[in-house]
Amino acid sequence: xxxxxxxxxxxxxxxxxxxxxxxxxxxxxxxxxxxxxxxxxxxxxxxxxxxxxxxxxxxxxxxxxxxxxxxxxxxxxxxxxxxxxxxxxxxxxxxxxxxxxxxxxxxxxxxxxxxxxxxxxxxxxxxxxxxxxxxxxxxxxxxxxxxxxxxxxxxxxxxxxxxxxxxxxxxxxxxxxxxxxxxxxxxxxxxxxxxxxxxxxxxxxxxxxxxxxxxxxxxxxxxxxxxxxxxxxxxxxxxxxxxxxxxxxxxxxxxxxxxxxxxxxxxxxxxxxxxxxxxxxxxxxxxxxxxxxxxxxxxxxxxxxxxxxxxxxxxxxxxxxxxxxxxxxxxxxxxxxxxxxxxxxxxxxxxxxxxxxxxxxxxxxxxxxxxxxxxxxxxxxxxxxxxxxxxxxxxxxxxxxx
Numbered sequence: 001x002x003x004x005x006x007x008x009x010x011x012x013x014x015x016x017x018x019x020x021x022x023x024x025x026x027x028x029x030x031x032x033x034x035x036x037x038x039x040x041x042x043x044x045x046x047x048x049x050x051x052x053x054x055x056x057x058x059x060x061x062x063x064x065x066x067x068x069x070x071x072x073x074x075x076x077x078x079x080x081x082x083x084x085x086x087x088x089x090x091x092x093x094x095x096x097x098x099x100x101x102x103x104x105x106x107x108x109x110x111x112x113x114x115x116x117x118x119x120x121x122x123x124x125x126x127x128x129x130x131x132x133x134x135x136x137x138x139x140x141x142x143x144x145x146x147x148x149x150x151x152x153x154x155x156x157x158x159x160x161x162x163x164x165x166x167x168x169x170x171x172x173x174x175x176x177x178x179x180x181x182x183x184x185x186x187x188x189x190x191x192x193x194x195x196x197x198x199x200x201x202x203x204x205x206x207x208x209x210x211x212x213x214x215x216x217x218x219x220x221x222x223x224x225x226x227x228x229x230x231x232x233x234x235x236x237x238x239x240x241x242x243x244x245x246x247x248x249x250x251x252x253x254x255x256x257x258x259x260x261x262x263x264x265x266x267x268x269x270x271x272x273x274x275x276x277x278x279x280x281x282x283x284x285x286x287x288x289x290x291x292x293x294x295x296x297x298x299x300x301x302x303x304x305x306x307x308x309x310x311x312x313x314x315x316x317x318x319x320x321x322x323x324x325x326x327x328x329x330x331x332x333x334x335x336x337x338x339x340x341x342x343x344x345x346x347x348x349x350x351x352x353x354x355x356x357x358x359x360x361x362x363x364x365x366x367x368x369x370x371x372x373x374x375x376x377x378x379x380x381x382x383x384x385x386x387x388x389x390x391x392x393x394x395x396x397x398x399x400x401x402x
Contacts, residue, residue: 005052019034160316215229
């Protein structure tokens with residue numbers, strides 16, 4: 001289910017708190033945050049990409065129509081809802097002429113606000129659908145499943161998965177799910193410092209009747225507001241998790257969340273292939289060592305044989321530094337493919353974050369890795385490229401049980 005992503009600009013702290021209470025837990029609405037001025041709001045809007053901005057007149061008084069125009073000039077895909085105590089027709093026409101989608105008179109009740117937001121969101125969706133049909137690069141919201149994959153253990157894949165999910169939720173306020181698909185020896189629960197209330201096994205036990213809302217409720221909610229589906233507590237439980245069950249779980253998660261980050265085990269297990277096939281994006285993680293790079297090259301060949309769309313595979317070189325023996329051109333020559341992102345080697349900061357169960361700390365530090373990750377997320381979430389539909393059939397390999 002898609003949610004209206006809302007940002008609030010209001011000079012009054014009390015009003016900001018009241019609006020947050022009004023929208024708390026309301027289905028279909030995700031409040032991203034607040035700002036006390038248009039200038040501060042513009043910086044957050046550039047980072048968070050809301051669908052709707054609620055703009056109160058108290059930020060600029062009589063010049064609020066100019067602020068509406070400024071918001072739309074900087075972010076033309078926005079819908080602006082203005083709240084004002086001036087309910088005269090002249091004021092309303094002025095605001096609507098400036099580009100506001102709706103005007104709400106103060107004081108208002110929670111039901112009036114929620115209905116206004118839903119009406120505005122309903123108006124802008126057909127416009128975005130039109131762009132989706134006629135454009136190749138879009139600034140639109142859609143669920144995205146990102147699978148973090150690698151052919152070799154010990155390259156920082158699970159660390160990257162946890163920090164990627166933390167960054168999406170903490171820094172960019174995305175409604176994010178993190179799935180530990182290492183069904184026998186997953187580490188995500190430890191890295192995120194959680195005690196699971198349920199695991200993948202519990203979801204599979206009720207898979208026939210399971211709904212998206214029930215799956216969300218089953219998952220462990222992290223203080224960063226992301227939801228985690230941990231791996232089974234006992235390795236032998238992995239044998240009971242079938243391909244059809246995984247397919248349904250991924251389908252439900254993509255319906256519920258803006259982003260689904262899947263941490264795969266090393267190599268081409270059956271569960272990994274299911275995730276790879278259903279991903280919108282694959283981050284293929286490697287490291288600047290010869291063995292790792294050779295394994296990655298073999299892995300890329302295997303993906304082609306499986307019929308996995310190469311356009312959604314992005315190679316990420318982890319733990320890279322100026323002292324690495326292999327530079328960019330050498331790595332790309334070995335792999336026969338371009339590298340999407342190099343992530344800096346910052347072992348002390350990573351160790352501190354993971355040992356404390358606080359992966360978001362990497363974004364608050366002066367770490368070059370934190371900047372690399374932030375830049376990577378920004379690039380991944382800004383645009384979708386619409387490709388012609390590809391109908392490919394996976395080659396069935398004999399060691400995959402059906």
